[in-house]
Amino acid sequence: MSPSPRRVSRLKLLALFGVFVLPMAMAWGMVEWRLGIPEARTAHGxxxxxxxxxxxxxxxxxxxxxxxxxxxxxxxxxxxxxxxxxxxxxxxxxxxxxxxxxxxxxxxxxxxxxxxxxxxxxxxxxxxxxxxxxxxxxxxxxxxxxxxxxxxxxxxxxxxxxxxxxxxxxxxxxxxxxxxxxxxx
Missing domain, CATH: 3.40.30 (Glutaredoxin)
Structure with missing residues (x-):
């Protein structure tokens, strides 16, 4: 049994939202909770x-x-x-x-x-x-x-x-x- 065209459209729409919203949510989480942001300085002086x-x-x-x-x-x-x-x-x-x-x-x-x-x-x-x-x-x-x-x-x-x-x-x-x-x- 194949998925209905309506269900396929919804999945495509969710995937499109995920492509644009997920990176923004991850960036916000990195800034808010300081996850994955290096603390070390790279200058020699x-x-x-x-x-x-x-x-x-x-x-x-x-x-x-x-x-x-x-x-x-x-x-x-x-x-x-x-x-x-x-x-x-x-x-x-x-x-x-x-x-x-x-x-x-x-x-x-x-x-x-x-x-x-x-x-x-x-x-x-x-x-x-x-x-x-x-x-x-x-x-x-x-x-x-x-x-x-x-x-x-x-x-x-x-x-x-x-x-x-x-x-x-x-x-x-x-x-x-x-x-x-x-x-x-």
Whole structure:
């Protein structure tokens, strides 16, 4: 005995409701009861460090290449040529996304490497320590902090993740493409 056409239609309608309603109910349950949501953080650096916004840092000479840029700021003791070179190489490793990051060397001596800016502490803040590295968002908030000697590959992975999760606006992307074609790259 075959099912009636009316019964088949009802089963199809229930299956259609299930396809659309069941995922929403599962998502609501995951959020409400925190089921299946990972609690671990994936950043290698310290998230949300206890440092003031960049505008309040006692630093003179802070500048970024663009308003939408992220900033890699590092505290440079007197001799830090190898550290500056390491962060320059990390910047180059970003490839097509390199235009979204500016570098700032705070302290140290000599001219900064290409693409970096140099600044000096007016006074030493209590949260500062030599060799420390900060990743600052476009609004000037430090979002990640690293101790001296952190492996560059960990910092690179975090920056790539940040840039992936915070895509550039279409206007900024268009300007970067225009600059690259004008430079002959």
């Amino acid at each position: 310290r998230l949300d460090p206890a440092v003031p916004p960049l505008a309040a840092w006692p630093v003179q000479g802070v500048r970024k290449a663009g308003d939408e840029d992220w900033l890699l700021a590092f505290d440079c003791p007197a001799a830090c040529a190898s550290e500056a070179d390491r962060w320059w190489r990390l910047h180059r490793a970003l490839g097509r996304e390199a235009h979204r990051l500016s570098r700032l060397r705070i302290g140290g001596s000599g001219a900064p490497l290409p693409g970096a800016a140099a600044a000096a502490w007016r006074e030493l803040p209590p949260w500062r320590s030599p060799g420390r590295l900060w990743v600052v968002d476009p609004e000037g908030r430090a979002v990640l902090e690293y101790p001296a000697g952190v492996p560059a590959d960990q910092v690179l992975a975090d920056i790539e993740r940040l840039l992936e999760l915070n895509p550039a606006s279409p206007l900024v992307r268009r300007e970067a493409i225009t600059e690259e074609s004008a430079d002959g790259h």
